[in-house]
Amino acid sequence: MTDIPPPPPVDPEKVARQRFFALGLFRLSGAIIVMFGFLILMQRFGWVQGGKAKAMGAIFVMVGLFQFVVVPRLLLSLFNKPAPHQAEEPHQ
Numbered sequence: 001m002t003d004i005p006p007p008p009p010v011d012p013e014k015v016a017r018q019r020f021f022a023l024g025l026f027r028l029s030g031a032i033i034v035m036f037g038f039l040i041l042m043q044r045f046g047w048v049q050g051g052k053a054k055a056m057g058a059i060f061v062m063v064g065l066f067q068f069v070v071v072p073r074l075l076l077s078l079f080n081k082p083a084p085h086q087a088e089e090p091h092q
Contacts, residue, residue, distance in 0.1 A: 019079050023072045030068030037061035 037060030039045065043053045 019075075023075060026071050026075065027068055030064045030066070030071070033064030033067060034061055035064075037064055 037057045039057075040048060040053055040060055041057030043049050045053075048056055
């Protein structure tokens, strides 16, 4: 028989700070990727020029926009779900 110890108590303020930091980090990195994509589109780098620069820049811009707009919303929906151990507690 394996007894699993109960999880340590969770500080809701600390969790909220971590989630806020994660959302901000994803948005910031998405914006940086978008800016990098526009620099590639404008052919500011010598290692990619011509049609390849336009394709690569467009891909970077689309990925950055996805990360800036969609990923934080997905994380918010994930954060709003109850934790599995909270949903399975028996009521006495």
